Amino acid sequence: MKELNAIHLNGLRAVEAAGRLGSLAAAAEELAVTPGAVSQQIAKTEAQLGRILFERTSRGLVPTDFGRLFLTRLSSGFGELAEAVASARRRDESVLTISVAPVFAARWLVYRLNRFAERHPDIRLRIDATTRLVNLDTSDVDVGIRVGEGRWPGVKSELLLEQEVFPVCSPAMAENLREPADILKIPAVIDGHSMFSWEVWLREVGLSGAELGVRHTFNEASLVLDAAIAGQGVMLAWQTLAGFAVTEGSLVVPFGIRARTGYGHYFVSSPSRRESKATTAFKRWVRDEVEEGMRLLDLKAPRANFEPVPAKG
Template identity: 85%
Template sequence: MRDLNTVHLNGLRAVEAAGRLGSLAAAADELGVTPGAVSQQIAKAEAQLGRVLFERTPRGLLPTDFGERFLARISNAFHELAEAVASARRRDESVLTISVAPVFAARWLVYRLNRFAERHPDIRLRIDATTKLVNLDTSDVDVGIRVGTGEWPGVKSEPLLQQEVFPVCSPAMAEGLRKPADILKLPAVIDGHSMFSWEVWLREVGLSGAEVNVRHTFNEASLVLDAAISGQGVMLAWQTLAGFAIAQGSLVVPFGIRVPTGFGHYFVSAPSRRESKAAKAFKRWVRDEVEEGMRLLDIKAPRVRFDAATMG
Protein backbone atom coordinates (compact mmCIF):
# COMPACT_ATOMS: atom_id res chain seq x y z
CA MET A 1 0.00 0.00 0.00
CA ARG A 2 2.98 2.34 0.47
CA ASP A 3 3.51 2.66 -3.28
CA LEU A 4 0.01 4.12 -3.56
CA ASN A 5 1.10 7.11 -1.50
CA THR A 6 3.51 8.15 -4.25
CA VAL A 7 0.73 8.79 -6.78
CA HIS A 8 -2.12 11.24 -6.30
CA LEU A 9 -5.58 9.65 -6.44
CA ASN A 10 -6.94 12.48 -8.61
CA GLY A 11 -4.33 11.63 -11.22
CA LEU A 12 -5.32 7.97 -11.21
CA ARG A 13 -8.99 8.94 -11.52
CA ALA A 14 -8.16 11.12 -14.55
CA VAL A 15 -6.14 8.30 -16.14
CA GLU A 16 -8.93 5.75 -15.58
CA ALA A 17 -11.71 8.03 -16.84
CA ALA A 18 -9.79 9.06 -19.98
CA GLY A 19 -8.87 5.47 -20.76
CA ARG A 20 -12.41 4.14 -20.21
CA LEU A 21 -14.27 6.95 -21.97
CA GLY A 22 -11.76 7.46 -24.78
CA SER A 23 -11.40 11.23 -24.68
CA LEU A 24 -10.33 14.11 -22.47
CA ALA A 25 -13.66 15.86 -23.01
CA ALA A 26 -15.72 12.89 -21.86
CA ALA A 27 -13.45 12.35 -18.85
CA ALA A 28 -13.69 16.03 -17.95
CA ASP A 29 -17.51 15.90 -18.12
CA GLU A 30 -17.65 12.89 -15.80
CA LEU A 31 -15.15 14.33 -13.31
CA GLY A 32 -16.62 17.84 -13.37
CA VAL A 33 -13.41 19.58 -14.47
CA THR A 34 -11.96 21.00 -17.70
CA PRO A 35 -10.22 18.89 -20.36
CA GLY A 36 -7.05 20.86 -19.62
CA ALA A 37 -7.22 19.84 -15.96
CA VAL A 38 -7.62 16.19 -16.95
CA SER A 39 -4.61 16.45 -19.24
CA GLN A 40 -2.52 17.98 -16.43
CA GLN A 41 -3.57 15.26 -13.96
CA ILE A 42 -2.61 12.55 -16.46
CA ALA A 43 0.79 14.16 -17.03
CA LYS A 44 1.39 14.34 -13.26
CA ALA A 45 0.38 10.70 -12.82
CA GLU A 46 2.76 9.63 -15.60
CA ALA A 47 5.57 11.58 -13.98
CA GLN A 48 4.87 10.04 -10.56
CA LEU A 49 4.69 6.54 -12.05
CA GLY A 50 7.72 7.05 -14.23
CA ARG A 51 5.91 5.44 -17.17
CA VAL A 52 4.13 6.80 -20.25
CA LEU A 53 0.50 5.71 -20.25
CA PHE A 54 -0.82 7.46 -23.36
CA GLU A 55 0.51 8.48 -26.75
CA ARG A 56 -0.58 11.98 -27.80
CA THR A 57 -1.86 11.74 -31.39
CA PRO A 58 -4.02 13.94 -33.67
CA ARG A 59 -6.86 11.51 -32.89
CA GLY A 60 -6.44 12.02 -29.15
CA LEU A 61 -4.97 9.85 -26.42
CA LEU A 62 -4.05 6.26 -27.27
CA PRO A 63 -2.92 3.93 -24.48
CA THR A 64 0.60 2.55 -24.76
CA ASP A 65 1.12 -1.20 -24.33
CA PHE A 66 1.89 -0.62 -20.69
CA GLY A 67 -1.00 1.83 -20.44
CA GLU A 68 -3.49 -0.79 -21.60
CA ARG A 69 -2.34 -3.24 -18.94
CA PHE A 70 -2.31 -0.53 -16.30
CA LEU A 71 -5.78 0.74 -17.25
CA ALA A 72 -7.27 -2.74 -16.99
CA ARG A 73 -6.07 -3.07 -13.41
CA ILE A 74 -7.01 0.39 -12.15
CA SER A 75 -10.41 0.19 -13.87
CA ASN A 76 -11.14 -2.93 -11.85
CA ALA A 77 -9.91 -1.19 -8.71
CA PHE A 78 -12.08 1.89 -9.23
CA HIS A 79 -15.06 -0.34 -10.01
CA GLU A 80 -14.61 -2.03 -6.64
CA LEU A 81 -14.34 1.35 -4.93
CA ALA A 82 -17.51 2.54 -6.67
CA GLU A 83 -19.35 -0.58 -5.53
CA ALA A 84 -18.18 -0.07 -1.95
CA VAL A 85 -19.42 3.54 -1.94
CA ALA A 86 -22.72 2.57 -3.58
CA SER A 87 -23.28 -0.22 -1.06
CA ALA A 88 -22.79 2.27 1.76
CA ARG A 89 -25.51 4.44 0.27
CA ARG A 90 -27.86 1.49 0.01
CA ARG A 91 -27.92 0.70 3.71
CA ASP A 92 -31.72 0.55 3.84
CA GLU A 93 -33.07 -1.87 1.23
CA SER A 94 -36.63 -0.89 2.13
CA VAL A 95 -35.95 2.38 0.26
CA LEU A 96 -35.83 1.93 -3.50
CA THR A 97 -34.37 4.71 -5.64
CA ILE A 98 -35.92 5.00 -9.09
CA SER A 99 -34.55 7.19 -11.89
CA VAL A 100 -37.08 8.25 -14.54
CA ALA A 101 -37.61 11.18 -16.88
CA PRO A 102 -39.72 13.99 -15.36
CA VAL A 103 -42.46 13.52 -17.96
CA PHE A 104 -42.73 9.79 -17.17
CA ALA A 105 -42.85 10.55 -13.45
CA ALA A 106 -45.51 13.25 -13.82
CA ARG A 107 -47.74 11.67 -16.47
CA TRP A 108 -47.51 7.96 -15.71
CA LEU A 109 -45.85 7.03 -12.43
CA VAL A 110 -47.34 9.52 -9.98
CA TYR A 111 -50.94 8.51 -10.81
CA ARG A 112 -50.19 4.92 -9.83
CA LEU A 113 -48.04 5.21 -6.71
CA ASN A 114 -50.93 4.53 -4.35
CA ARG A 115 -51.42 1.14 -5.97
CA PHE A 116 -47.75 0.32 -5.49
CA ALA A 117 -47.95 1.31 -1.83
CA GLU A 118 -51.01 -0.90 -1.38
CA ARG A 119 -49.25 -3.89 -2.90
CA HIS A 120 -45.88 -3.28 -1.23
CA PRO A 121 -46.40 -1.30 2.00
CA ASP A 122 -42.93 -2.32 3.18
CA ILE A 123 -41.13 -0.57 0.28
CA ARG A 124 -40.63 3.18 0.15
CA LEU A 125 -39.85 4.73 -3.22
CA ARG A 126 -37.49 7.64 -3.76
CA ILE A 127 -38.12 9.10 -7.21
CA ASP A 128 -35.21 10.80 -8.98
CA ALA A 129 -36.90 12.59 -11.89
CA THR A 130 -34.17 13.59 -14.33
CA THR A 131 -33.25 13.42 -17.99
CA LYS A 132 -29.59 13.01 -17.12
CA LEU A 133 -28.17 9.54 -17.78
CA VAL A 134 -26.81 8.84 -14.33
CA ASN A 135 -23.86 6.52 -13.81
CA LEU A 136 -25.63 3.47 -12.41
CA ASP A 137 -22.40 1.93 -11.13
CA THR A 138 -21.57 4.82 -8.85
CA SER A 139 -24.98 6.29 -8.00
CA ASP A 140 -27.55 5.06 -5.49
CA VAL A 141 -30.14 4.45 -8.23
CA ASP A 142 -31.52 0.90 -8.02
CA VAL A 143 -33.68 0.87 -11.16
CA GLY A 144 -34.01 3.32 -14.02
CA ILE A 145 -36.53 3.60 -16.84
CA ARG A 146 -35.18 5.10 -20.05
CA VAL A 147 -36.54 5.66 -23.54
CA GLY A 148 -34.30 4.80 -26.48
CA THR A 149 -33.02 1.85 -28.44
CA GLY A 150 -31.92 -0.06 -25.36
CA GLU A 151 -28.25 0.22 -26.25
CA TRP A 152 -26.50 2.23 -23.54
CA PRO A 153 -22.90 1.49 -22.58
CA GLY A 154 -22.26 0.13 -19.12
CA VAL A 155 -25.85 -0.76 -18.23
CA LYS A 156 -28.11 -3.79 -18.30
CA SER A 157 -31.33 -3.01 -20.18
CA GLU A 158 -34.59 -4.95 -20.29
CA PRO A 159 -37.41 -4.04 -22.72
CA LEU A 160 -40.61 -2.82 -21.11
CA LEU A 161 -42.78 -1.28 -23.84
CA GLN A 162 -42.34 -0.51 -27.52
CA GLN A 163 -43.08 3.16 -28.04
CA GLU A 164 -45.90 3.97 -30.47
CA VAL A 165 -47.13 7.43 -31.47
CA PHE A 166 -50.59 8.65 -32.45
CA PRO A 167 -52.43 11.99 -32.60
CA VAL A 168 -54.46 13.10 -29.58
CA CYS A 169 -56.61 16.17 -29.06
CA SER A 170 -59.49 17.49 -26.98
CA PRO A 171 -62.93 15.95 -27.64
CA ALA A 172 -64.21 19.22 -29.10
CA MET A 173 -61.31 19.51 -31.52
CA ALA A 174 -61.82 15.94 -32.70
CA GLU A 175 -65.40 16.51 -33.83
CA GLY A 176 -64.47 17.59 -37.35
CA LEU A 177 -61.95 14.83 -38.03
CA ARG A 178 -63.03 12.22 -40.55
CA LYS A 179 -59.80 11.13 -42.23
CA PRO A 180 -56.08 11.45 -41.39
CA ALA A 181 -55.57 14.35 -43.80
CA ASP A 182 -57.97 16.42 -41.69
CA ILE A 183 -55.24 16.58 -39.03
CA LEU A 184 -53.39 19.04 -41.27
CA LYS A 185 -56.25 21.54 -40.91
CA LEU A 186 -55.87 21.69 -37.13
CA PRO A 187 -53.30 23.70 -35.17
CA ALA A 188 -50.58 21.48 -33.72
CA VAL A 189 -48.65 21.77 -30.46
CA ILE A 190 -45.10 20.48 -30.70
CA ASP A 191 -42.41 19.14 -28.38
CA GLY A 192 -39.27 20.82 -29.63
CA HIS A 193 -37.05 18.27 -27.87
CA SER A 194 -38.81 15.17 -29.16
CA MET A 195 -36.77 12.28 -30.53
CA PHE A 196 -39.19 11.94 -33.47
CA SER A 197 -41.31 14.19 -35.68
CA TRP A 198 -44.83 14.13 -37.11
CA GLU A 199 -43.36 12.58 -40.25
CA VAL A 200 -43.25 9.20 -38.44
CA TRP A 201 -47.06 9.14 -38.30
CA LEU A 202 -47.78 11.04 -41.51
CA ARG A 203 -45.68 8.59 -43.52
CA GLU A 204 -47.76 5.68 -42.21
CA VAL A 205 -51.03 7.29 -43.40
CA GLY A 206 -49.76 8.23 -46.85
CA LEU A 207 -49.04 11.88 -46.07
CA SER A 208 -45.25 11.80 -46.12
CA GLY A 209 -43.75 15.25 -46.56
CA ALA A 210 -46.88 17.09 -45.44
CA GLU A 211 -46.49 19.87 -42.91
CA VAL A 212 -48.59 20.23 -39.79
CA ASN A 213 -49.90 23.66 -38.83
CA VAL A 214 -47.71 24.47 -35.81
CA ARG A 215 -49.35 26.78 -33.27
CA HIS A 216 -47.00 26.46 -30.29
CA THR A 217 -43.68 24.73 -29.59
CA PHE A 218 -42.63 23.73 -26.08
CA ASN A 219 -39.41 22.31 -24.67
CA GLU A 220 -41.19 19.77 -22.45
CA ALA A 221 -43.64 17.03 -23.49
CA SER A 222 -45.73 17.47 -20.34
CA LEU A 223 -46.46 21.08 -21.32
CA VAL A 224 -47.45 19.97 -24.80
CA LEU A 225 -49.90 17.50 -23.28
CA ASP A 226 -51.47 20.23 -21.12
CA ALA A 227 -51.82 22.42 -24.20
CA ALA A 228 -53.58 19.59 -26.05
CA ILE A 229 -55.91 18.96 -23.10
CA SER A 230 -56.85 22.64 -23.02
CA GLY A 231 -57.79 22.54 -26.70
CA GLN A 232 -54.88 24.52 -28.08
CA GLY A 233 -53.92 21.95 -30.69
CA VAL A 234 -53.43 18.35 -31.72
CA MET A 235 -50.40 16.51 -30.33
CA LEU A 236 -48.41 13.48 -31.42
CA ALA A 237 -48.37 11.48 -28.20
CA TRP A 238 -47.34 8.04 -26.97
CA GLN A 239 -48.82 5.47 -24.58
CA THR A 240 -47.23 6.37 -21.24
CA LEU A 241 -47.58 10.10 -21.84
CA ALA A 242 -51.25 10.33 -22.82
CA GLY A 243 -52.73 7.09 -21.48
CA PHE A 244 -54.13 8.57 -18.25
CA ALA A 245 -55.67 11.60 -19.98
CA ILE A 246 -57.27 9.30 -22.57
CA ALA A 247 -58.68 7.04 -19.85
CA GLN A 248 -60.11 10.11 -18.07
CA GLY A 249 -61.70 11.41 -21.29
CA SER A 250 -59.80 14.71 -21.37
CA LEU A 251 -58.09 13.59 -24.58
CA VAL A 252 -59.30 11.42 -27.43
CA VAL A 253 -57.54 9.47 -30.15
CA PRO A 254 -59.29 10.47 -33.40
CA PHE A 255 -57.69 7.63 -35.36
CA GLY A 256 -56.59 4.31 -33.91
CA ILE A 257 -53.46 4.29 -36.06
CA ARG A 258 -50.43 3.78 -33.81
CA VAL A 259 -46.99 3.82 -35.34
CA PRO A 260 -43.77 2.44 -33.76
CA THR A 261 -41.00 5.01 -33.44
CA GLY A 262 -38.17 2.49 -33.22
CA PHE A 263 -37.66 3.47 -29.58
CA GLY A 264 -38.95 1.83 -26.44
CA HIS A 265 -39.13 2.03 -22.67
CA TYR A 266 -36.47 -0.03 -20.92
CA PHE A 267 -35.57 -0.91 -17.37
CA VAL A 268 -31.89 -0.16 -16.79
CA SER A 269 -29.62 -1.17 -13.94
CA ALA A 270 -25.95 -1.65 -13.14
CA PRO A 271 -24.85 -5.01 -14.60
CA SER A 272 -22.56 -5.77 -11.67
CA ARG A 273 -25.04 -4.96 -8.91
CA ARG A 274 -27.15 -7.57 -7.18
CA GLU A 275 -30.84 -6.96 -7.84
CA SER A 276 -32.74 -6.59 -4.59
CA LYS A 277 -36.14 -8.10 -3.83
CA ALA A 278 -37.56 -4.57 -3.77
CA ALA A 279 -36.23 -3.85 -7.27
CA LYS A 280 -37.72 -7.08 -8.60
CA ALA A 281 -41.05 -6.25 -6.96
CA PHE A 282 -41.06 -2.74 -8.49
CA LYS A 283 -40.33 -4.07 -11.97
CA ARG A 284 -43.11 -6.67 -11.73
CA TRP A 285 -45.53 -3.98 -10.61
CA VAL A 286 -44.55 -1.64 -13.45
CA ARG A 287 -45.05 -4.41 -16.00
CA ASP A 288 -48.50 -5.14 -14.58
CA GLU A 289 -49.43 -1.45 -14.71
CA VAL A 290 -48.16 -1.08 -18.28
CA GLU A 291 -50.20 -4.09 -19.34
CA GLU A 292 -53.31 -2.68 -17.69
CA GLY A 293 -52.69 0.74 -19.23
CA MET A 294 -52.42 -0.78 -22.70
CA ARG A 295 -55.66 -2.73 -22.11
CA LEU A 296 -57.49 0.49 -21.23
CA LEU A 297 -55.98 2.28 -24.22
CA ASP A 298 -57.20 -0.49 -26.52
CA ILE A 299 -60.71 -0.08 -25.09
CA LYS A 300 -60.77 3.72 -25.39
CA ALA A 301 -58.96 3.85 -28.74
CA PRO A 302 -59.07 0.49 -30.54
CA ARG A 303 -56.08 -0.08 -32.76
CA VAL A 304 -56.79 -0.01 -36.52
CA ARG A 305 -54.65 -0.42 -39.60
CA PHE A 306 -54.60 2.37 -42.14
CA ASP A 307 -56.65 1.62 -45.22
CA ALA A 308 -56.32 4.28 -47.89
CA ALA A 309 -59.56 3.19 -49.50
CA THR A 310 -61.62 3.86 -46.38
CA MET A 311 -59.61 6.45 -44.44
CA GLY A 312 -57.57 8.30 -47.01
Protein backbone atom coordinates in the same frame (compact mmCIF):
# COMPACT_ATOMS: atom_id res chain seq x y z
CA MET B 1 -0.29 2.06 -0.60
CA LYS B 2 2.47 4.68 -0.11
CA GLU B 3 2.68 5.08 -3.89
CA LEU B 4 -0.76 6.71 -3.83
CA ASN B 5 0.56 9.60 -1.73
CA ALA B 6 2.37 10.97 -4.76
CA ILE B 7 -0.69 10.97 -7.02
CA HIS B 8 -3.80 13.10 -6.65
CA LEU B 9 -6.95 10.96 -6.43
CA ASN B 10 -8.97 13.46 -8.49
CA GLY B 11 -6.44 13.08 -11.28
CA LEU B 12 -6.80 9.30 -11.24
CA ARG B 13 -10.58 9.68 -11.33
CA ALA B 14 -10.32 11.95 -14.37
CA VAL B 15 -8.01 9.49 -16.15
CA GLU B 16 -10.29 6.54 -15.41
CA ALA B 17 -13.48 8.33 -16.46
CA ALA B 18 -11.98 9.64 -19.71
CA GLY B 19 -10.59 6.22 -20.57
CA ARG B 20 -13.82 4.37 -19.76
CA LEU B 21 -16.21 6.83 -21.39
CA GLY B 22 -14.02 7.68 -24.36
CA SER B 23 -14.24 11.48 -24.28
CA LEU B 24 -13.43 14.51 -22.16
CA ALA B 25 -17.03 15.73 -22.43
CA ALA B 26 -18.52 12.49 -21.12
CA ALA B 27 -15.98 12.33 -18.30
CA ALA B 28 -16.69 15.95 -17.39
CA GLU B 29 -20.43 15.26 -17.20
CA GLU B 30 -19.91 12.26 -14.92
CA LEU B 31 -17.51 14.13 -12.65
CA ALA B 32 -19.57 17.35 -12.70
CA VAL B 33 -16.66 19.51 -13.90
CA THR B 34 -15.66 21.13 -17.20
CA PRO B 35 -13.85 19.28 -20.02
CA GLY B 36 -10.95 21.68 -19.50
CA ALA B 37 -10.66 20.65 -15.86
CA VAL B 38 -10.59 16.98 -16.86
CA SER B 39 -7.86 17.68 -19.41
CA GLN B 40 -5.76 19.50 -16.80
CA GLN B 41 -6.17 16.68 -14.27
CA ILE B 42 -5.05 14.13 -16.85
CA ALA B 43 -1.97 16.20 -17.73
CA LYS B 44 -1.05 16.57 -14.04
CA THR B 45 -1.44 12.83 -13.46
CA GLU B 46 0.77 12.02 -16.45
CA ALA B 47 3.40 14.36 -15.05
CA GLN B 48 3.19 12.76 -11.61
CA LEU B 49 3.46 9.27 -13.09
CA GLY B 50 6.15 10.21 -15.57
CA ARG B 51 4.26 8.27 -18.24
CA ILE B 52 2.03 9.31 -21.15
CA LEU B 53 -1.41 7.74 -20.83
CA PHE B 54 -3.18 9.22 -23.85
CA GLU B 55 -2.24 10.34 -27.32
CA ARG B 56 -3.93 13.61 -28.33
CA THR B 57 -5.40 13.09 -31.81
CA SER B 58 -8.05 14.70 -34.01
CA ARG B 59 -10.37 11.92 -32.82
CA GLY B 60 -9.79 12.83 -29.19
CA LEU B 61 -7.87 10.95 -26.52
CA VAL B 62 -6.48 7.56 -27.53
CA PRO B 63 -4.84 5.44 -24.79
CA THR B 64 -1.21 4.53 -25.32
CA ASP B 65 -0.13 0.91 -24.92
CA PHE B 66 0.83 1.61 -21.32
CA GLY B 67 -2.37 3.65 -20.88
CA ARG B 68 -4.56 0.69 -21.84
CA LEU B 69 -2.92 -1.54 -19.24
CA PHE B 70 -3.03 1.20 -16.64
CA LEU B 71 -6.71 1.96 -17.31
CA THR B 72 -7.70 -1.68 -16.97
CA ARG B 73 -6.29 -1.85 -13.46
CA LEU B 74 -7.46 1.64 -12.58
CA SER B 75 -11.06 0.91 -13.61
CA SER B 76 -10.99 -2.32 -11.64
CA GLY B 77 -9.75 -0.48 -8.56
CA PHE B 78 -12.30 2.31 -8.79
CA GLY B 79 -15.01 -0.27 -9.43
CA GLU B 80 -14.13 -1.96 -6.15
CA LEU B 81 -14.17 1.38 -4.33
CA ALA B 82 -17.52 2.36 -5.84
CA GLU B 83 -19.05 -1.01 -5.00
CA ALA B 84 -17.86 -0.65 -1.41
CA VAL B 85 -19.55 2.75 -1.15
CA ALA B 86 -22.69 1.53 -2.91
CA SER B 87 -22.92 -1.51 -0.64
CA ALA B 88 -22.90 0.80 2.37
CA ARG B 89 -25.76 2.78 0.87
CA ARG B 90 -27.66 -0.41 0.08
CA ARG B 91 -27.60 -1.75 3.61
CA ASP B 92 -31.32 -1.03 3.91
CA GLU B 93 -32.91 -3.04 1.09
CA SER B 94 -36.31 -1.61 1.98
CA VAL B 95 -35.19 1.58 0.18
CA LEU B 96 -35.21 1.14 -3.59
CA THR B 97 -33.49 3.71 -5.84
CA ILE B 98 -35.11 4.08 -9.26
CA SER B 99 -33.63 6.08 -12.14
CA VAL B 100 -36.16 7.34 -14.70
CA ALA B 101 -36.43 10.21 -17.14
CA PRO B 102 -38.18 13.29 -15.66
CA VAL B 103 -41.03 13.08 -18.19
CA PHE B 104 -41.71 9.43 -17.30
CA ALA B 105 -41.62 10.27 -13.59
CA ALA B 106 -43.98 13.24 -13.97
CA ARG B 107 -46.44 11.85 -16.53
CA TRP B 108 -46.63 8.17 -15.61
CA LEU B 109 -44.98 7.17 -12.35
CA VAL B 110 -46.21 9.74 -9.83
CA TYR B 111 -49.87 9.04 -10.59
CA ARG B 112 -49.41 5.44 -9.52
CA LEU B 113 -47.11 5.58 -6.49
CA ASN B 114 -49.97 5.28 -4.00
CA ARG B 115 -50.88 1.92 -5.51
CA PHE B 116 -47.30 0.72 -5.16
CA ALA B 117 -47.28 1.80 -1.50
CA GLU B 118 -50.53 -0.07 -0.90
CA ARG B 119 -49.14 -3.27 -2.43
CA HIS B 120 -45.66 -2.96 -0.87
CA PRO B 121 -45.88 -0.87 2.32
CA ASP B 122 -42.49 -2.23 3.42
CA ILE B 123 -40.64 -0.75 0.40
CA ARG B 124 -39.76 2.93 0.17
CA LEU B 125 -38.89 4.32 -3.26
CA ARG B 126 -36.26 6.97 -3.95
CA ILE B 127 -36.82 8.43 -7.40
CA ASP B 128 -33.82 9.78 -9.30
CA ALA B 129 -35.41 11.70 -12.19
CA THR B 130 -32.68 12.29 -14.74
CA THR B 131 -31.88 11.69 -18.41
CA ARG B 132 -28.25 10.98 -17.52
CA LEU B 133 -27.26 7.34 -17.99
CA VAL B 134 -25.63 6.53 -14.68
CA ASN B 135 -23.05 3.79 -14.21
CA LEU B 136 -25.25 1.02 -12.83
CA ASP B 137 -22.25 -0.99 -11.61
CA THR B 138 -20.97 1.75 -9.32
CA SER B 139 -23.97 3.91 -8.42
CA ASP B 140 -26.62 3.25 -5.80
CA VAL B 141 -29.34 2.98 -8.48
CA ASP B 142 -31.07 -0.40 -8.25
CA VAL B 143 -32.97 -0.28 -11.53
CA GLY B 144 -33.68 2.24 -14.27
CA ILE B 145 -36.33 2.68 -16.94
CA ARG B 146 -35.10 4.08 -20.23
CA VAL B 147 -36.41 4.55 -23.77
CA GLY B 148 -34.27 3.39 -26.68
CA GLU B 149 -33.37 0.38 -28.74
CA GLY B 150 -32.30 -1.63 -25.70
CA ARG B 151 -28.67 -1.97 -26.69
CA TRP B 152 -26.87 0.10 -24.07
CA PRO B 153 -23.30 -1.10 -23.37
CA GLY B 154 -22.55 -2.63 -20.00
CA VAL B 155 -26.15 -3.01 -18.78
CA LYS B 156 -28.80 -5.70 -18.68
CA SER B 157 -31.95 -4.52 -20.47
CA GLU B 158 -35.44 -6.06 -20.40
CA LEU B 159 -38.21 -4.87 -22.72
CA LEU B 160 -41.15 -3.37 -20.86
CA LEU B 161 -43.25 -1.81 -23.64
CA GLU B 162 -42.77 -1.22 -27.35
CA GLN B 163 -43.22 2.48 -28.03
CA GLU B 164 -46.08 3.55 -30.27
CA VAL B 165 -46.88 7.14 -31.27
CA PHE B 166 -50.19 8.78 -32.16
CA PRO B 167 -51.63 12.31 -32.38
CA VAL B 168 -53.38 13.77 -29.33
CA CYS B 169 -55.16 17.09 -28.96
CA SER B 170 -57.81 18.87 -26.95
CA PRO B 171 -61.44 17.73 -27.40
CA ALA B 172 -62.34 21.06 -29.05
CA MET B 173 -59.55 20.79 -31.61
CA ALA B 174 -60.49 17.18 -32.39
CA GLU B 175 -63.95 18.26 -33.60
CA ASN B 176 -62.45 19.31 -36.94
CA LEU B 177 -60.57 16.07 -37.51
CA ARG B 178 -62.37 13.47 -39.60
CA GLU B 179 -59.56 11.75 -41.50
CA PRO B 180 -55.76 11.68 -41.12
CA ALA B 181 -55.18 14.33 -43.81
CA ASP B 182 -57.14 16.84 -41.69
CA ILE B 183 -54.22 16.92 -39.27
CA LEU B 184 -52.34 19.02 -41.81
CA LYS B 185 -54.90 21.82 -41.39
CA ILE B 186 -54.32 22.46 -37.66
CA PRO B 187 -51.21 23.70 -35.83
CA ALA B 188 -48.79 21.31 -34.16
CA VAL B 189 -46.77 21.65 -30.98
CA ILE B 190 -43.38 20.01 -31.26
CA ASP B 191 -40.78 18.44 -28.96
CA GLY B 192 -37.52 19.76 -30.36
CA HIS B 193 -35.51 17.05 -28.56
CA SER B 194 -37.66 14.11 -29.64
CA MET B 195 -36.02 10.87 -30.76
CA PHE B 196 -38.43 10.67 -33.70
CA SER B 197 -40.40 13.00 -36.00
CA TRP B 198 -43.97 13.26 -37.25
CA GLU B 199 -42.86 11.37 -40.35
CA VAL B 200 -43.12 8.12 -38.34
CA TRP B 201 -46.89 8.53 -38.04
CA LEU B 202 -47.49 10.30 -41.34
CA ARG B 203 -45.84 7.41 -43.17
CA GLU B 204 -48.14 4.99 -41.36
CA VAL B 205 -51.25 6.80 -42.69
CA GLY B 206 -50.00 7.31 -46.25
CA LEU B 207 -48.95 10.95 -45.84
CA SER B 208 -45.19 10.51 -46.00
CA GLY B 209 -43.38 13.74 -46.73
CA ALA B 210 -46.28 15.98 -45.72
CA GLU B 211 -45.52 18.90 -43.40
CA LEU B 212 -47.52 20.21 -40.47
CA GLY B 213 -47.80 23.85 -39.52
CA VAL B 214 -45.81 24.31 -36.32
CA ARG B 215 -47.19 26.70 -33.72
CA HIS B 216 -44.69 26.18 -30.87
CA THR B 217 -41.54 24.13 -30.28
CA PHE B 218 -40.43 23.10 -26.79
CA ASN B 219 -37.33 21.34 -25.48
CA GLU B 220 -39.23 19.04 -23.13
CA ALA B 221 -42.01 16.57 -23.92
CA SER B 222 -43.94 17.32 -20.73
CA LEU B 223 -44.29 20.97 -21.78
CA VAL B 224 -45.55 19.90 -25.21
CA LEU B 225 -48.20 17.77 -23.52
CA ASP B 226 -49.33 20.73 -21.41
CA ALA B 227 -49.53 22.86 -24.55
CA ALA B 228 -51.70 20.22 -26.24
CA ILE B 229 -53.99 20.05 -23.17
CA ALA B 230 -54.29 23.86 -23.32
CA GLY B 231 -55.53 23.61 -26.92
CA GLN B 232 -52.45 25.15 -28.51
CA GLY B 233 -51.94 22.37 -31.05
CA VAL B 234 -51.81 18.70 -31.85
CA MET B 235 -48.96 16.62 -30.42
CA LEU B 236 -47.38 13.34 -31.45
CA ALA B 237 -47.40 11.43 -28.15
CA TRP B 238 -46.74 7.93 -26.87
CA GLN B 239 -48.48 5.61 -24.41
CA THR B 240 -46.75 6.41 -21.12
CA LEU B 241 -46.67 10.16 -21.84
CA ALA B 242 -50.29 10.79 -22.80
CA GLY B 243 -52.12 7.74 -21.46
CA PHE B 244 -53.30 9.35 -18.22
CA ALA B 245 -54.46 12.56 -19.93
CA VAL B 246 -56.37 10.53 -22.52
CA THR B 247 -58.09 8.22 -20.02
CA GLU B 248 -59.17 11.15 -17.83
CA GLY B 249 -60.43 13.13 -20.82
CA SER B 250 -58.21 16.21 -21.04
CA LEU B 251 -56.81 14.91 -24.34
CA VAL B 252 -58.35 12.80 -27.08
CA VAL B 253 -56.88 10.53 -29.76
CA PRO B 254 -58.62 11.70 -32.96
CA PHE B 255 -57.53 8.64 -34.95
CA GLY B 256 -57.02 5.17 -33.53
CA ILE B 257 -53.88 4.73 -35.61
CA ARG B 258 -50.61 4.10 -33.78
CA ALA B 259 -47.18 3.77 -35.33
CA ARG B 260 -44.20 1.96 -33.88
CA THR B 261 -41.05 4.01 -33.52
CA GLY B 262 -38.59 1.11 -33.26
CA TYR B 263 -37.87 2.14 -29.67
CA GLY B 264 -39.19 0.73 -26.43
CA HIS B 265 -39.30 1.25 -22.69
CA TYR B 266 -36.73 -0.97 -21.01
CA PHE B 267 -35.75 -1.89 -17.48
CA VAL B 268 -31.99 -1.43 -17.18
CA SER B 269 -29.84 -2.82 -14.40
CA SER B 270 -26.31 -3.93 -13.61
CA PRO B 271 -25.50 -7.36 -15.08
CA SER B 272 -23.13 -8.08 -12.19
CA ARG B 273 -25.31 -7.08 -9.26
CA ARG B 274 -27.76 -9.43 -7.53
CA GLU B 275 -31.37 -8.35 -8.01
CA SER B 276 -33.01 -7.68 -4.66
CA LYS B 277 -36.51 -8.82 -3.73
CA ALA B 278 -37.57 -5.18 -3.67
CA THR B 279 -36.35 -4.68 -7.24
CA THR B 280 -38.19 -7.78 -8.43
CA ALA B 281 -41.37 -6.56 -6.71
CA PHE B 282 -41.06 -3.11 -8.29
CA LYS B 283 -40.55 -4.51 -11.79
CA ARG B 284 -43.54 -6.83 -11.43
CA TRP B 285 -45.69 -3.92 -10.24
CA VAL B 286 -44.59 -1.70 -13.15
CA ARG B 287 -45.45 -4.44 -15.64
CA ASP B 288 -48.90 -4.80 -14.08
CA GLU B 289 -49.45 -1.04 -14.22
CA VAL B 290 -48.31 -0.82 -17.84
CA GLU B 291 -50.68 -3.63 -18.79
CA GLU B 292 -53.59 -1.93 -17.02
CA GLY B 293 -52.71 1.44 -18.52
CA MET B 294 -52.70 -0.02 -22.01
CA ARG B 295 -56.07 -1.69 -21.37
CA LEU B 296 -57.59 1.64 -20.32
CA LEU B 297 -56.02 3.45 -23.29
CA ASP B 298 -57.44 0.86 -25.70
CA LEU B 299 -60.89 1.31 -24.14
CA LYS B 300 -60.76 5.09 -24.40
CA ALA B 301 -59.06 5.21 -27.80
CA PRO B 302 -59.62 1.91 -29.64
CA ARG B 303 -57.27 0.99 -32.41
CA ALA B 304 -58.66 1.60 -35.91
CA ASN B 305 -58.43 -0.76 -38.82
CA PHE B 306 -56.82 1.57 -41.30
CA GLU B 307 -55.52 0.92 -44.79
CA PRO B 308 -53.64 3.94 -46.16
CA VAL B 309 -54.53 5.04 -49.68
CA PRO B 310 -51.51 4.47 -51.96
CA ALA B 311 -49.86 7.70 -53.05
CA LYS B 312 -50.57 8.74 -56.64
CA GLY B 313 -47.75 9.00 -59.06
